[in-house]
Amino acid sequence: MVGHDSTEPQSADERLLSAELSTQHVVPPIRPPGYRLERFLGAGTYGEVWVGIDRNTGRRVAIKFFHARASVDAASLTREVEKLVFLSSDRYVVQLLDVGWDAEPPYYVMDYIEQGSLEDCLSQGGELAVDAAVELFHEIAVGLTHLHNRGVLHCDLKPANVLLDEDHKPRLADFGQARLAHESSPALGTMFYMAPEQADLQALPDARWDVYSLGAILYCMLVGHPPYRNPASIAKVESTTDLEDRLAIYRSSLVDAPRPSEHRLKRGVDRNLADIVDRCLALEPEQRFQSPGEVLEALRVREQTRAARPLLLLGLVVPSILLLLMATSGWWMIRQSVDETQAALSARTIEGNGWAAQFAARNAEERIDQFLASVARSAREESLIQALSRWEEQPEAWQSSRRVLDDPAVNTEQSLLLESAREQLLRSEQRLRLQEWVEQIMARADQPRAASWFVCDSRGLQVAGAFSNTPLHPTIARNFSYRTYFVGGEVDRVKDDGNSFDVEPWGEPREHIAEPHVSAIFSSEATETWKIAFSAPIFDDHQRFLGVVAATVDMGAFVDFENQPDLFVMLVDGRQGPDLGTILEHPVLEDMIDDTGRLNAQVRGMRVPAEWFTHGVTHTDGRLAVLSEESGIEQRWLVSRRPVQRRVDPLDSRDEPSRVETGLWVFALEAASRVQGPVRQLTAQAGRLGALTLTFAALLIVGTWLVMLRAMRETRGLSLVRRGRPRHRPLSLGATMERDDATVDHAQTQ
Numbered sequence: 001m002v003g004h005d006s007t008e009p010q011s012a013d014e015r016l017l018s019a020e021l022s023t024q025h026v027v028p029p030i031r032p033p034g035y036r037l038e039r040f041l042g043a044g045t046y047g048e049v050w051v052g053i054d055r056n057t058g059r060r061v062a063i064k065f066f067h068a069r070a071s072v073d074a075a076s077l078t079r080e081v082e083k084l085v086f087l088s089s090d091r092y093v094v095q096l097l098d099v100g101w102d103a104e105p106p107y108y109v110m111d112y113i114e115q116g117s118l119e120d121c122l123s124q125g126g127e128l129a130v131d132a133a134v135e136l137f138h139e140i141a142v143g144l145t146h147l148h149n150r151g152v153l154h155c156d157l158k159p160a161n162v163l164l165d166e167d168h169k170p171r172l173a174d175f176g177q178a179r180l181a182h183e184s185s186p187a188l189g190t191m192f193y194m195a196p197e198q199a200d201l202q203a204l205p206d207a208r209w210d211v212y213s214l215g216a217i218l219y220c221m222l223v224g225h226p227p228y229r230n231p232a233s234i235a236k237v238e239s240t241t242d243l244e245d246r247l248a249i250y251r252s253s254l255v256d257a258p259r260p261s262e263h264r265l266k267r268g269v270d271r272n273l274a275d276i277v278d279r280c281l282a283l284e285p286e287q288r289f290q291s292p293g294e295v296l297e298a299l300r301v302r303e304q305t306r307a308a309r310p311l312l313l314l315g316l317v318v319p320s321i322l323l324l325l326m327a328t329s330g331w332w333m334i335r336q337s338v339d340e341t342q343a344a345l346s347a348r349t350i351e352g353n354g355w356a357a358q359f360a361a362r363n364a365e366e367r368i369d370q371f372l373a374s375v376a377r378s379a380r381e382e383s384l385i386q387a388l389s390r391w392e393e394q395p396e397a398w399q400s401s402r403r404v405l406d407d408p409a410v411n412t413e414q415s416l417l418l419e420s421a422r423e424q425l426l427r428s429e430q431r432l433r434l435q436e437w438v439e440q441i442m443a444r445a446d447q448p449r450a451a452s453w454f455v456c457d458s459r460g461l462q463v464a465g466a467f468s469n470t471p472l473h474p475t476i477a478r479n480f481s482y483r484t485y486f487v488g489g490e491v492d493r494v495k496d497d498g499n500s501f502d503v504e505p506w507g508e509p510r511e512h513i514a515e516p517h518v519s520a521i522f523s524s525e526a527t528e529t530w531k532i533a534f535s536a537p538i539f540d541d542h543q544r545f546l547g548v549v550a551a552t553v554d555m556g557a558f559v560d561f562e563n564q565p566d567l568f569v570m571l572v573d574g575r576q577g578p579d580l581g582t583i584l585e586h587p588v589l590e591d592m593i594d595d596t597g598r599l600n601a602q603v604r605g606m607r608v609p610a611e612w613f614t615h616g617v618t619h620t621d622g623r624l625a626v627l628s629e630e631s632g633i634e635q636r637w638l639v640s641r642r643p644v645q646r647r648v649d650p651l652d653s654r655d656e657p658s659r660v661e662t663g664l665w666v667f668a669l670e671a672a673s674r675v676q677g678p679v680r681q682l683t684a685q686a687g688r689l690g691a692l693t694l695t696f697a698a699l700l701i702v703g704t705w706l707v708m709l710r711a712m713r714e715t716r717g718l719s720l721v722r723r724g725r726p727r728h729r730p731l732s733l734g735a736t737m738e739r740d741d742a743t744v745d746h747a748q749t750q
Contacts, residue, residue, distance in 0.1 A: 028040075030104070032063060032109070034055050034098075035053065036052055036053045037050045037052045037063070038050070047066045047067055048065050049062055049065075050063050051063075054109075061111065062109070062110050063107055063110075064107060065107045066105050066106050090150075091169075092147075093146075094111050095110060097111065114166070115168065116164065117161070117164065118160075118162040122159055122224065126224050127221060127222055127223055128221045129268070130266065130267075130269055130273070132221075136168075136170060137214070137221065139169055140214065141214060141292045141295045141296050142296065143170060143172050144214060145291070148292055152180060153206075155177040155189055156187070156188075156189045156190060156193075156213075157193065157210055157213035158213065159221075161173050162217070184205070186201050186202075186203070187205065189213060191250055192229040193216045193217070194212070194213065194250075195209045195212035196254045201244065211290070215277050215281045216280075218280070219260060219262075219263055219281065222263045223263055228253065228254050237249050259278070260277075272302040273302060276299065276302065319700065320701060323698070326693070327690060327693065330690065330693075331686070342679050346675070346676075349675050350640050353670055354640040356569060356668045357642040358642050360569045360571075361645075364571055364644045365647075368664075369647045371448055371450070371534035372516045375550060376516045379539075384434075387430065387434050387437060388538055388546040389546060391457060394430065431464060434455055434464035438465060439466045442466035442468075448551075450551040451467065451554045452468065452552045453466050454466070454550055456547050457546070458512070459481065459510055461478070461479050463476070481512075483522060483533070484517070485533035485548065485550045486510075487511050488513040488517055490520055491575075491577040513535060517534070517535050518533075520573075521573050529554050530582070530584065532558070534550060535550035536548065555571075555585060558584065559571060567670050568669045568670075569666060570585055570666070571585030580610065581608045581610060581612070583607070612667065636671070638671075639668070640669075643664070645659035645662060646660060
């Protein structure tokens with residue numbers, strides 16, 4: 001937003017006087033003959049403005065009264081009236097209608113512009129649209145050119161001094177700082193609209209000062225504030241009341257600050273327009289446009305360039321379309337035969353690899369059936385049922401400790417009470433019996449090779465466990481009722497949150513599986529590796545739920561697949577959830593286990609694309625580099641897939657066993673590049689031929705376009721940079737101390 005501008009900062013006494021004058025608007029200083037005053041408009045240090053009616057014509061006018069307290073008032077009035085008279089009849093200047101030289105106080109009458117100033121417009125609506133800003137900027141530059149052609153320099157150009165008539169055309173106002181070209185008296189403009197060399201009491205008036213102010217106005221219309229103005233620069237300028245110090249600080253703040261660039265970020269600002277702004281705002285006068293006329297010429301060049309764009313575009317589009325048609329027709333004929341060949345090869349390969357996927361799926365099913373049968377048998381062992389029944393019937397003293405272990409809040413706080421309960425559990429005679437049972441079953445040769453065996457009680461508390469490798473973290477006496485191997489389903493519940501899964505009052509079993517179950521994959525808290533668990537519920541003779549027994553296997557060492565150099569078979573989790581697509585088994589995974597027994601972090605997070613579950617030919621990228629010797633190369637894969645099922649025994653022994661989906665899938669992958677090598681060679685040859693054709697045609701297009709561009713440049717006329725122009729004599733807008741209060745800065749106070 002544009003803030004209120006002042007010509008130069010007032011002293012404390014002047015600001016106090018301005019405030020007093022701004023409130024004394026009930027009665028005008030005098031009543032000029034021939035005019036009827038309607039209302040007070042604004043006041044400043046050296047005068048006040050009223051809106052009135054010309055009694056003879058009925059025309060609404062603005063009357064500015066000067067306070068006759070010092071000779072500076074008469075000088076200011078004389079200077080401003082002199083310029084207004086000199087510029088009478090110019091439509092770009094607010095017209096002077098009458099002067100009361102001998103009145104007390106003196107006054108002059110000028111046009112009343114009801115639309116207000118450009119500053120009012122920006123204050124109400126913020127920045128302008130680019131087209132509207134450029135149109136208004138062009139009109140202001142034309143008006144400023146009129147002034148300069150008549151030898152008048154405005155020297156205080158800013159949005160508050162640009163009035164907008166009923167047609168939204170600009171009128172220049174407030175010539176209190178204006179100078180004739182031959183004058184050498186000082187004149188200071190407004191901070192952040194004033195060129196840096198103008199902020200010098202010894203500087204001579206220069207037309208390029210108005211050029212800088214013109215660029216600052218355009219910048220302000222585009223971004224909403226003048227260049228270089230920010231809280232830091234304002235604070236620096238206001239840090240002193242001495243005029244020369246202020247001017248020096250202002251000059252240095254412009255030199256030291258980064259060049260303004262916000263206008264280049266505004267949508268719709270093209271490079272030519274941004275260059276015009278930058279050249280207007282050049283800190284060195286020699287690098288600036290030398291006059292408003294040069295600014296207008298630059299705008300003309302910009303419009304020519306914009307108008308020529310359709311012609312340039314036509315010179316590129318028409319040949320390009322012709323080239324595209326030629327290339328498309330030729331390429332289409334080649335691709336027809338290539339696509340048909342590729343489709344036939346892919347279909348044959350996918351069909352053949354389907355047998356490999358089917359064989360691997362059967363292998364995985366056998367392993368799953370072995371584990372499910374093993375945990376189901378173990379869950380029916382009498383020794384386990386009796387030990388777990390006695391565990392559930394612990395004395396009340398032990399049950400109190402068990403409540404502590406089962407409390408999620410205590411578990412997370414790791415309190416001394418928890419440690420005491422855990423120690424009591426570990427020393428419990430019933431737990432030691434369960435631990436002995438688990439270690440025995442882990443060591444039995446008739447059991448499938450597992451990473452661990454464990455038992456959880458009816459509340460999900462792990463009471464016994466045995467591991468093939470030393471666990472990194474203890475899991476005994478921790479609650480795992482959120483795991484799918486205990487609660488069922490395809491996704492683990494939220495951990496350690498009593499409100500996130502069903503928790504019945506203590507003493508009653510939690511929600512649990514009712515039959516052997518294949519768990520979702522999970523990161524083991526004992527070994528920090530991907531695992532899958534096979535679990536079975538444990539019931540006593542009265543069908544009271546006692547807990548679960550489970551065996552886990554490490555992913556990567558679950559099933560041994562037969563792989564060929566160009567064919568990879570792998571096991572993938574296809575169950576919906578965050579682990580969808582996780583690679584569980586692959587021939588290279590075992591090679592990526594580090595010294596601690598954990599998979600590489602990159603491999604642990606590896607997922608296959610979801611489209612692999614539905615498409616036979618698919619893309620992948622370097623994230624699955626382990627799938628091929630061509631590591632990191634995006635390529636196409638021929639994918640054959642088969643679901644992995646598990647055996648379900650019927651309740652009636654006379655019925656045949658059935659099979660249900662486990663959610664696991666076997667993928668057989670073969671790189672399409674290996675299958676379609678001859679086809680690729682044919683495509684490459686066609687591509688080289690097409691590239692030669694495209695290159696030749698592109699050269700013709702570029703040559704034609706360059707000829708057109710050169711012809712247009714020859715007819716464009718003057719460019720933005722004029723050479724051989726004589727330099728202007730440096731001028732300086734010296735300083736008169738008149739400042740208008742923020743209210744007087746309205747267009748009518750100028």
